[in-house]
Amino acid sequence: MIQIKNPTELKAMMKAGELAAQALALAGKHAVPGISTWELDKIVDEYIRSKGGHSPCKGYGGFPGHNCFSINEELIHGIPSKKKILKEGDILSCDIVAELNGFNGDNTATFAVGEVSEEAKRIMQYTKEALFKGIEKAVAGNRVGDISHAIESHVRSGGYFPAEKFIGHGIGRDMHEDPEVPNEGKAGHGPRLMSGMTIAVEPMVNSHSQKVRIMNDKWTVVTTDGSLSCHFEHTIAITNGEPIILTLESH
Numbered sequence: 001m002i003q004i005k006n007p008t009e010l011k012a013m014m015k016a017g018e019l020a021a022q023a024l025a026l027a028g029k030h031a032v033p034g035i036s037t038w039e040l041d042k043i044v045d046e047y048i049r050s051k052g053g054h055s056p057c058k059g060y061g062g063f064p065g066h067n068c069f070s071i072n073e074e075l076i077h078g079i080p081s082k083k084k085i086l087k088e089g090d091i092l093s094c095d096i097v098a099e100l101n102g103f104n105g106d107n108t109a110t111f112a113v114g115e116v117s118e119e120a121k122r123i124m125q126y127t128k129e130a131l132f133k134g135i136e137k138a139v140a141g142n143r144v145g146d147i148s149h150a151i152e153s154h155v156r157s158g159g160y161f162p163a164e165k166f167i168g169h170g171i172g173r174d175m176h177e178d179p180e181v182p183n184e185g186k187a188g189h190g191p192r193l194m195s196g197m198t199i200a201v202e203p204m205v206n207s208h209s210q211k212v213r214i215m216n217d218k219w220t221v222v223t224t225d226g227s228l229s230c231h232f233e234h235t236i237a238i239t240n241g242e243p244i245i246l247t248l249e250s251h
């Protein structure tokens with residue numbers, strides 16, 4: 001069932017979103033050659049705790065980290081590890097969720113580690129643009145398919161592919177709520193968007209095909225051909241006018 005948030009709940013969502021965004025920015029600042037994703041996870045977790053929040057991903061379905069850090073061909077759900085050390089030219093997707101006072105904010109950005117290839121810059125640009133194309137359609141009266149279609153069209157216009165199987169989602173008191181928000185689909189289809197809905201829009205994009213597989217660690221999702229992938233995400237609130245991006249560092 002889709003939960004409609006009242007103004008008090010939306011304020012709380014905004015606070016959780018702010019914290020998630022600040023934590024994401026912090027991860028980005030520290031994403032430099034030589035640091036491990038375990039260290040990044042610790043920095044982010046300590047920051048979120050220091051602000052009175054916590055990281056709901058820890059233990060979710062048995063996930064061992066607090067946040068997901070995915071490098072290059074790793075699309076999502078990378079487990080923080082002392083063995084995963086960033087190097088110049090990598091791209092790093094940081095997927096950060098913060099829960100604060102019972103509400104969740106979820107956001108992701110892919111960061112360049114030092115100087116990266118033109119190929120890396122281009123997939124990052126298209127994926128980020130696809131996120132905003134999707135958000136533009138997230139207006140009361142439209143349907144979820146309008147968001148999906150806008151994302152898919154932009155991704156494909158760059159010669160890229162929306163990754164199979166993984167999708168955006170409603171969010172609120174739970175990290176994952178209804179509705180599902182796919183990264184491909186038909187305009188005019190799917191659930192109707194209503195003011196007060198809060199959703200995480202999150203294009204996950206592959207270079208060469210939609211195909212992904214899960215590594216032996218049971219979590220890390222990678223492109224099957226080892227080519228680059230990319231992920232950007234915001235938590236937003238639907239209104240009768242412009243959507244409100246909740247995961248901003250300050251409102």
Ligand code: MF3
Nearest residue numbers: 056057060063068095097106
């Ligand atoms: N942040 C992810 C999402 O967008 C969830 C991560 S899975 C977890 O839905 F196991 F790490 F929690």
Ligand code: CO
Nearest residue numbers: 106200202233
């Ligand atoms: Co999400």
